Amino acid sequence: MISRWFFEPVPRGRIAAFRTLVYLFVALDLVVFTPWVRSHANTPGDLYEPLLIGRLLPLPTPTPLLVHGIFWALLVLSLAAASGRAPRLLGWPVFLLYFEWMIIAMSYGKVDHDRVGLLVALAVLPTVGRARHRDPALTESGGWALRVTQIAVTCTYFLAAIAKLRFGGVEWVTSGVLAQAIIRRGTELADLIASVPGLLIVSQLGIIAFELLSPLIFVVPERWRARVVAFFYAFHLATFATITISFAPHLVAMAAFLPLEKIRLRRRVVGPAPEPATQAPPHDRSAT
Incomplete structure (x- = not known):
């Protein structure tokens, strides 16, 4: 039963679409969302305090050659991988380079905790092999890749709630966390919300409840799941509209829940307008 759930087949076209989305985002992330990482090429090495995984491997201290080399190699390889060609040959280097990035x-x-799902997606996509857009053939390995990405996305929510309660206690719900965020980076919409007495406390309670209940998406009937995912996206839209925090990598990974193979990009054909069909001449009654 569990095995069937983990390996539930999905169309190969869904894998192809998800793969293109993920690898294009990696390229976009380098130049739009995390271009500041390149500044670490000139940061003194004694300020480098690697994460636990960086100490266990161990990974080298960033240097200009390392940082700029990863940037350009990752940019080229991710764009190439987005084409769907050589999914393993290109996919594994993209994952390893982005992991180091x-x-x-x-x-x-x-x-940041918004990149767990994306990293998992990059790790599992090379295991699927070739997949073409609009291919209806089913793949169990593709189903597994999407499933573990979905689990990573859900764990991002659930573990975020656990962290809030672990370090802030239940008092986090009634704290001034959102008020501080609004003071630091709030928008005019956030100012309107903050002016309503008690609304920020209700919002914090709603955030905790939403994150703790997020795993229920896996037991929601299939016909309702897309609406639940739409609610997830709406939550992040509201977050960005109020305190300008973007969860772009997480939102890309969350597309693992969506039937991406059903998206059709219409091509606009440019050329002369077709000539109207000629009509048959009317029947000549005088000939009869």
């Missing part, structure tokens, strides 16, 4: 990014005092 994240170690470099998060080893200077700040650790």
Whole structure:
């Protein structure tokens, strides 16, 4: 039963679409979301405090050659991998390079939790093999890859709630966490919300409840699951609209829940308009 759930077959076209989305985002992430990582090329080495995995392997202290080399290699390989060609030959290097890119990014005092799902997706996509867009053939290995990505996405929510309760206690719900976030980086919409007495406390209670209950998405009937995922996306849209925090990598990984193979990009054909069909001449009654 568990094995069937983990390896539930999905269309290969879904894997192809998800793979393209993930690898294109990696390239976009390098130049839009995390270009600041390149500044660590010139950061003094004694400020580098690697995460536990960086100490266990061990990974080298970032240097200009290492940081810039990873940047350009990852940019080229991720764009090539987005084509779907050589999924293993390109996929494994992309995962390893992006993994090291994240170690470099998060080893200077700040650790983001919105990249767990994306890293898992990068780790499992090369195991699927070839997949073509709009291919309806089913694949169990692809189903497993999407399932473990879904689990990683859900764990991101659930473990975030556990961390809040572990370090902040139940008092986190009634604390001034959201108020501080609004003061630091809030928008005009956030100011309107903050002006309503008690609404921030209700919002914090809602956040904890949402994160703790997020694993229930796996028991929601299939016909309702897309609506639950839409609620997840709406939650992050509201977060960005109020305190301008983006969870872009997490949102990309969350697409593992969606039937991406059903998305059709219409091609606009440019050329002369087709000539109207000629009509048959009317029947000549005088000939009869």
